[in-house]
Structure formats: structure tokens, C-alpha cells
Amino acid sequence: MNLNLEEVIEAINGEIIVKNNEGSFNKISTDTRKIEEESLFIALNGENFNGNDYVIEAIKKGASIVIVDELKFDIKDLNNKGLVIKVEDTKIALGALAKYYREKLGIKVVGITGSTGKTSTKDLVAAFLSGKYSVFKTKGNFNNEIGLPLMIFELDPSYDIAVLEMGTSNFNEIHRLANIARPDIAAITNVGVTHIEYLKSRENILKEKLSITDFFENNNPLIVNNENDMLQTLNQSSKFKLEKIGYNENCEVYSKNIELTEKSTSFDAVTQNGQSHRFKLDMVGEHNVLNALIGIQIAIDFGVTFEEMEIGLKNFEATSMRLEFIKKDNITIINDCYNASPDSMNAALEVLKTYPGKRKIAVLGDMGELGEHAKFSHKMVGEHAIGKADMILTIGEFKDDYKEGFGKDTKVFASKQELMNNVKEFIKDGDVILVKASRSAKFEEIVKYIEKL
Incomplete structure (x- = not known):
């Protein structure tokens, strides 16, 4: 990697507190599971984890440099390996180092x-x-x-x-x-x-x-x-x-x-x-x-x-789970599970409408982070689905709002598992099935289940 130790120190305003090597490195990592030899490990401190707890593990796996914002290890446990840099905030240091590298390139x-x-x-x-x-x-x-x-x-x-x-x-x-x-x-x-x-x-x-x-x-x-x-x-x-x-x-x-x-x-x-x-x-x-x-x-x-x-x-490569078309026996699954918002839901429903098939089924889940607009937005997507889908299958906190918008041909389930247990009875030859929800709902599990039917 086209960065040296002096540049790292300058970029992040860090202080070397342990120096057992000359500080050469080839890659930068924030995940000890992916560390390679001669890596620089940045110990991020998040809500659900603290990378500062994994300094010893990172060095054992081959990290030559570790950047920390807390000292949660005993220096003798390093076994005379590694170079440790202390900063105020490792997340800020990550961004500062990336900025420095971008400008250098x-x-x-x-x-x-x-x-x-x-x-x-x-x-x-x-x-x-x-x-x-x-x-x-x-x-x-x-x-x-x-x-x-x-x-x-x-x-x-x-x-x-x-x-x-x-x-x-x-x-x-x-x-x-x-x-x-x-x-x-x-x-x-x-x-x-x-x-x-x-x-x-x-x-x-x-x-x-x-x-x-x-x-x-x-x-x-x-x-x-x-x-x-x-x-x-x-x-x-x-x-x-x-x-x-x-x-x-x-x-x-x-x-x-x-x-x-x-x-x-x-x-x-x-x-x-x-x-x-x-x-x-x-x-x-x-x-x-x-x-x-x-x-x-x-x-x-x-x-x-x-x-x-x-x-x-000719070099176009689309990111997966975005309007991915899966042919399975006599049905077509439109896998659009990557994320969901009112705009992207409506766009996907337009695709469902124009795609050739005997019937159109939309399997829809919650759209996240809509706050006080959530109930109204789910209802409006349900209304938008009229004329584009013949049936909606839905779960989640706002399943009843979808039903209020779309009407009687909405099938509401208590859980993802209940939906999967019952989905077979609603699918017929020639159907086109759109599967879409916010990423956190993991609706790709439904896609995989339907593929195996």
C-alpha cells in the first residue's frame, strides 16, 4: 500500500506507544477475522463491539500496526510484536487516514x-x-x-x-x-x-x-x-x-x-x-x-x-439482490431484497406490472426509518400496487397498512416463517412474484424458500 508509517502518524495525529517493528504494512483492516500478514488494524469502538478488545488477537494474526483509542491490553502479552498507535478516536482516525490517502493518490x-x-x-x-x-x-x-x-x-x-x-x-x-x-x-x-x-x-x-x-x-x-x-x-x-x-x-x-x-x-x-x-x-x-x-x-x-x-x-455489473430475475420451473421470482423505500417499492411494482406472466404477486415487508410517515407510506404503496399486483402477501409492523391501501386481496401473516409455510398454496404456474422489503427484514430467505418449492 502506498503509505508509510510517517504519513499515517501525520494523517491521524497519533502517538506511538509501543514500537516492536519498523511499521511497514500492506493493507488496512477493521476486522480481525480478515486480517492478513503485515496489516494495519484500526480498532473501531462501536455500539455492539470494541475493537480495542482485539489488539492481541490482531497482532497474533499478523497485524504489524494497531491503532487504538483505548489501552485494554497488557504490553507483555504482545510478546515483543507489533507497533501500537494511540489516537483520540479511531473512527475519526479511519476517515482522516482515508482522506490523506485519497489526496495522495x-x-x-x-x-x-x-x-x-x-x-x-x-x-x-x-x-x-x-x-x-x-x-x-x-x-x-x-x-x-x-x-x-x-x-x-x-x-x-x-x-x-x-x-x-x-x-x-x-x-x-x-x-x-x-x-x-x-x-x-x-x-x-x-x-x-x-x-x-x-x-x-x-x-x-x-x-x-x-x-x-x-x-x-x-x-x-x-x-x-x-x-x-x-x-x-x-x-x-x-x-x-x-x-x-x-x-x-x-x-x-x-x-x-x-x-x-x-x-x-x-x-x-x-x-x-x-x-x-x-x-x-x-x-x-x-x-x-x-x-x-x-x-x-x-x-x-x-x-x-x-x-x-x-x-x-459491456462491463456493466449490477449489485446483487436488486431486481434480480430468477426463473424457477414455471414461475419467475423478482428478487429485490437489498433495500426498500416508497420510491423503490413503487418502481419495483411498475416492473412487476410490465413483466409478462399470468398473475402478479407482491411479497412485501416493512420499509424502515420512515418515522411518523411510516403508516401513511405503507398504505400509499399498497394503493400504488393496485393494478400492478393481483395479490399482496405481507408481514411486519405495517402489514395492516398495506392491506388498507391494497384491499381484500392482501394476505397478512404473523411472521416470515408463517408466510413461508403458507406461500405454496398461493403460487400457481405462470406467476411472477416480487419479493421486497428493507434490508433488515432479510427477505432473501423467502426468495431461497420459494426457489426450493
Whole structure:
């Protein structure tokens, strides 16, 4: 890894309290289960664990350096191994070290945030850019104050651009992530009600998302989805260069002639200067057109041609459990268990509606972190499902709100196990079954159960 001990000390303002080696290391880890020889272990202190308890274990497994914010070990137990650095707060040190490393590498960074669609957009942005550049992208959902630094530590000089996803659940989190990643270009996919339990209003959510631009320095581009009512209110700013995408011809890039099939989404992307190109995505759902347009505008900002974007699309890799289609005997399962919000629920239901099949069944669970909006939001999703699903199977705290919205063809169960025990009697040949809930509900267990029927 392209960092040395002196740089680590400078970045985190740490103090060496034990020095049994010269402090060389190859990787950075926060998990003793994944430590390799010559690793630097950062002992994070969380709500459910304290990494400071695992210093001895980390060194026994090969960590050459350990960063701590508590001394919870006896020095003699180190057996003359390891170098220990003390800091005030290891979580802050993790971010500070990632920031230092990002600045040292000097590669370009694209930051992606939004209430929904962040990961699909990240995947598309990375694909479009890969037609011209060597691109790194966030893996899975490593988009918070722990995950983002870990992603930055996976970068090396072979990459030209890093596409980094930035999530939030409370105030100032995006600000702190932007401080670490220092994006050169940013995008906001939409502003919905995800995490409104903590952020209290959509206006606050918009403000939180906009903090991704807090460290812009040179009128950097901010790309936004102009079909979102909150993002429509944005105007040009001295802080950023606003670039809008959508269906309106006034946008920097807009789409027309959208064609949806059970396997793909095609559309024409048109620029302000009249250039046009038809793209075909191996993704379903019209919402992906807007995600793709964000990627196209970012690629344009980096000087990528339509032809190079087309080449890059061949490298497209979608993150799992997002509208994953599983064919099983004579039924189709749409696995969309990665997460859920009102916007993503409605988008998935639109896909269910257009996907060919005899009947459409939606297996829906709770959407988290909606606070006082929760009951209303679940009811509204139930209402939105009318005409898109023939039947809803549901569990969770808000199962009755789904039923209030959707009506008599809602089947309510007391638990996930009860739903699985009874699901077979509701499934017939030719059915298309959407399975979706917030990540904490682990609805992928239902998907696996149906696959085995």
C-alpha cells in the first residue's frame, strides 16, 4: 500500500506507544477475522463491539500496526510484536487516514448520493466511464463512515476514477463523507422520504444530500434528476455547476423513445447540442433510464464519447439482490431484497406490472426509518400496487397498512416463517412474484424458500 508509517502518524495525529517493528504494512483492516500478514488494524469502538478488545488477537494474526483509542491490553502479552498507535478516536482516525490517502493518490472521484437508486446509478456510472478509463466503484453498500474509507483504501495508482456511493441516515453524515472523499463531480439521484424518521422533513433530506458539494472548489458539476420534485427547485449556484437530466428538452441530457421489455430498457439519450445515441440496458424498469442519464452526463463531463460509453456498458455489473430475475420451473421470482423505500417499492411494482406472466404477486415487508410517515407510506404503496399486483402477501409492523391501501386481496401473516409455510398454496404456474422489503427484514430467505418449492 502506498503509505508509510510517517504519513499515517501525520494523517491521524497519533502517538506511538509501543514500537516492536519498523511499521511497514500492506493493507488496512477493521476486522480481525480478515486480517492478513503485515496489516494495519484500526480498532473501531462501536455500539455492539470494541475493537480495542482485539489488539492481541490482531497482532497474533499478523497485524504489524494497531491503532487504538483505548489501552485494554497488557504490553507483555504482545510478546515483543507489533507497533501500537494511540489516537483520540479511531473512527475519526479511519476517515482522516482515508482522506490523506485519497489526496495522495490524486485520482478523480465521483460521489453518488440520493434517497434511492444510488447503487444502480453507481454501477451505471462506472460502466459508462470504463469505456475510456480504469474505474473503481464502491462494493456492495460500503457507503457510510466506515465503509467509504475502506473503499478508498482499496484504491491504487492504476485507477483513473473512483465512483463512490455516499449514504446517510442523519444530519451531517454526507458532509463528513464528502470531506473524506472530496468528490470532483457529484450526483443526486432523488430526494424521497428514506431516513425521514431522523431527518424530519424532505427539505432537510435535500439539504443533507446537497452537502456532497461542501468541498467543491472549482464550480464542480452537480448532476441531478430533474424529474424529482425537490431537485427541480435547485438553481445554479456559485458552489457548483448544476447539470440536470430527465425527460425535458431543457435538461443537459434527456431521454425519449423509451422502450421497455421483460429483459431490457432502451432509450435515446439526447444532449443540448443535438447529439443523440440509442442505448440498451440489460436492466428492467423505466427508473433505470434516469439512473443511466446521470451516468451519461458524468461520462460527458469526463470527455467520454457515446461510442466509448457503449463499449463501457459491456462491463456493466449490477449489485446483487436488486431486481434480480430468477426463473424457477414455471414461475419467475423478482428478487429485490437489498433495500426498500416508497420510491423503490413503487418502481419495483411498475416492473412487476410490465413483466409478462399470468398473475402478479407482491411479497412485501416493512420499509424502515420512515418515522411518523411510516403508516401513511405503507398504505400509499399498497394503493400504488393496485393494478400492478393481483395479490399482496405481507408481514411486519405495517402489514395492516398495506392491506388498507391494497384491499381484500392482501394476505397478512404473523411472521416470515408463517408466510413461508403458507406461500405454496398461493403460487400457481405462470406467476411472477416480487419479493421486497428493507434490508433488515432479510427477505432473501423467502426468495431461497420459494426457489426450493
